[in-house]
Amino acid sequence: MRMDCEAAREHIDAWALGALDTDERIAFDAHLATCTACPDLAERARDGGTAVALAVPLKTASPSLKARIMASAAVLAGVSRRRSPWWAATAAAAIVAAAGLFGWSAYLQTRIAVLDDDNATIVAAATAQSREFASLRSQLVSTSAATDEVRSAQKLQDSVLYIVAQPDAQLTRMDGTAMAPEASGHYVWSPGERLGAFDATSLPALPPGQTYRFWFVYENQWLDAGLIDIDDDGNGRLVVSRLQGGRPDRGSLLGYALSVEQGNAAPASPGQLVLSSPQQ
Amino acid sequence: MDYTALRDDELMDRLCRRDLYAFEALYDRYGDLVYSVALRIVTDTYVAEDVTQDVFLRVWRRPELFDLQRGKFVTWLLSVARNRAIDERRSQGRRLRHEALPSTGEEEDVLPSAHDLDDPALATVLQDDRRAVREALGVLPPEQRLAITLAYFGGLTQQEIANRLGQPLGTVKTRIRLGMQKMRGALDERRREGER
16 A cells, blocks of 8 residues: 555544554555655644543542652662652662562562463463353453452552651551560551551451451540451551541540451440550 | 753653652653543553553653654653553453453543643643643534544544444544544644734
């Protein structure tokens, strides 16, 4: 297929939108390479094509995405800076201080890659063996669900890293009670971001029907911050963005606690404590 | 130094000298826009975040690929983002060829709407451009707008659009050509009004 100027100009808007098929695009590009007049028109058309992107409704990317991108860029740059910005702290934390957290993150990434590979393998097998399609399809659904679960955990981990990396982050240590002497935890609060992250390790597994719940302990009120799930190693995390139900007369904040509760419903008062901060 | 006051090309100059603060300023300025374009194309927040990360790290690794002589930075950046997202969408299509592809969302949400235009992080001039494009698209006949939307956000060729809509190929080509001409005309008119 060959194009002259007239044909090229008929195709120019579709080219700018990326809507030419392969033969048309090759012919168009070949014409552009030899023509003196059409390239200027093509640039203008390309601007028009890209302008369509500006019409997209604006969505807000998660703060953890920025933290991830900046930390990656800092790592690529070698983190040698004249001052120490937050992303360098994030990168440094990723490399050194929070090696454990990042190891977990790397583990999750690996799991995602493995599960993605599983997806691809299952899809390929389904194509080759149509008689097994129904059962493989159901496997694909469950593998995809597992991938989503791991990705959710990854996002939670990213959020915790983001909060820990804030320059105004305040750390409160939490110790295990007699019920769980091996357990420990931390609560990190960033006043600037108004975000908090709770991280616990070595929590004992709970019998079915029981749950862990995180509390803000005020002078006159225990304020429920939400449930946490733990993994097989007894690790649990929670990101706290906004608490509800606080009374005006709740008084000063004394510390934080983790309790064991029956079921998922929020109790009026905490059950048996497994972690508490020393201030209480 | 106030990086938010620097122009895109000034930030890109600094990026070539491996200035992370310039990189952060560019992300703050365009991160949500790139993410929004990616999300519109791939329709999955996790994949859209991966695409956004890939696009910005590509800018960080190879800033010299941007050529100021060939146009504005945002035009180049959105072009990179769109191409990367379309690649991902096609890759999803291959992986999940037995599943229905994500909807292209058709054209409804590119109509003019006041509530989602205000983002203080975006440069004022870009807010004006966004408003102008949405208004220009909004006055197009729906069938022209749909053809443009399916091409740009759906990554479909004219033939694929014709197949999907059950319309002759020539009709789709005419809709795209007329729609883009009208949109360019409306943007040019608005630009001239702004200069008066």
